Amino acid sequence: MTDAASNALPAAEGHPGHLAPDTVVVSAGRPERVHDAAVNPPVVLSSTFVGRGEVEHGDRAYGRYSNPSWDPFEETLAELEGSRLPGLVFASGLAAVSAALSLLPPGGVLVMPQHSYQGSLAVAGQLADRGALTLRTVEIADTEAVKAQLAGADMLWLETPTNPMLEIAELKALTEAAHAAGALVVADNTFSTPLGQRPLESGVDVVVHSVTKYLAGHSDVILGAVVTPDEALRRRLVEHRSLHGAVAGPFETWLALRGVRTLALRIERSQATAALLAGRLLAHPGVEAVRYPGLVQDPGHERARAQMDGFGSIIAILVKGGAEAAETVVEALRLWVPATSLGGVESLIERRRRHVNEPESVPENLLRLSVGIENPEDLWADLAQALEKAQA
Template identity: 70%
Template structure:
């Protein structure tokens, strides 16, 4: 169940995606919030006083989405929307003091890794990369750290972190905990309720869900941290367009249905693919033999909608599969209604520990049998 909503008693997250962020119930009022296209507002207010003042500080179209996402994550405060997922990532990394240490999964979103490496090269902070699934290793690296960055499951290796244990250890070490919850979404994992201080999202992916906007978001229950994240957004201009945020809120309304369908499809495909002779390994935390299965059962509501396979024959065979599919779309990104397939090592910045023949599959909402048939014919070519 969700913490109590300002709109009424506690409800489940799959109800919140529909009910949160609605306008006040008044006669003849719209049931959906309108789009406000304005760069400035009447008055002499300032964001310091909690007033809008100027379009770089606030927009009425942002408010409903930020309220809804904050409620979904179990935050005590509205979330903050950013112009992209990387803008949200950078805002979170800005919380690290100069000369600090960030402990980050070696397998993370490529943009996060590259951004952190760039900041480290510029001398702002240093980075220690870890196997986030190895709890003992992570805790050992927390000595003197200012921030622990968590992805669970990781992108693209789908490792599952023990979030409650790591969050408690980081707190003991005096480190902030930031969790990238893009893969899981708050319908599957709620890191703030497991001990994280800040959650970030690429809203582009599951939250918006239709591969038609680029947005990011951050959520926290700490007023001081939220003020810092808001200041970063305002000062660095990491702002979102109102139309994009309106589209994201519209997409959020179907999140529960999309996740329910895509998770079930991912599980079915994982079970079938592990029997395919052309597949050397299936990575999916919903399989009992997966190393992250027990943790996923303990802290996730489902197992996510992304799975990975390692194709026999390496990079050439994996590329052939992406060229042979007809229903799956060979493209980067994930979390849309359409199913996407990509050989991750084709990206030049991907870590070398990611196998050359690994394919990341983001399952959409198509018929599972059709998706399987398409994969099967591509694998046999």
């Protein structure tokens, strides 16, 4: 760890890290405050580090084990999630997912939402095909149905809201049920970010992030991260990262930390715009249905309101006219960017079933909207004209 932890600011009661989250994103992971010190941590471009004697766990030693440029980001993420141990940065979100799945015993039983991120489902499915695990997919919003699948399970994978259906899992109840069944609980917190919810507070064992998305926030890095307050689990995850080589570049990690500095402002803006757009889309004649937890009509609204600090910046809509009409909307847009991924400053839109790995239960006419920080009226005007063209 760096000296940044010793520079913690005074306590703000009731929040992990003792500071409000919009302060943590700015203040955490800073260098020691000494005369003429840099305000920002440096980028350390070195593949190896000076050392003598036996290499022990925690030694820097080699760039596959650790890098000083990782430390500030890992400490900041841990403080945001409410972990007493630093997080772990990985080369990609899927590298972080793979590391978390490595905590399963050989042939273990994994319970996973049927509408998880398709990359997570693909990795789990591949491992299941090889006999490395048994996969049970569930409707994660149906708490009782999930509990019924936990008998004999070794891990419960939570994603809430789900990608791209925006279903809301009952975090605390499912975590308690999984622990009672003897299962570890992993939560993918990419959509919500630690500003929207902190799964560790509900007893979750491991939190996974695609840092590529909201944390970095500028569509310019590929990174992932894992956070756990359990020392034994963290040591296993460190070993997995070191041996499998899914290590992050120092410059990419530095960029991610720079992105985190504006996370609160970006989320505040994009979330407010998402709420505005979701309401207008709900009333639009060219839209069959809207999923957004902030809508009182949404099936997950009450649950989201109870366990989240905000409803997020992702909207899912079903376009009248099927897949062809949905594609017409995408093609007609001029401000929204037709692209995969999410969480950047620019607004992105995508018909998710264009991906061959997307579950068949995801409707062909579903568009996932990642709301950025542009002017809300400009975003709406672009959506409205595209929807009109699709219905013409």
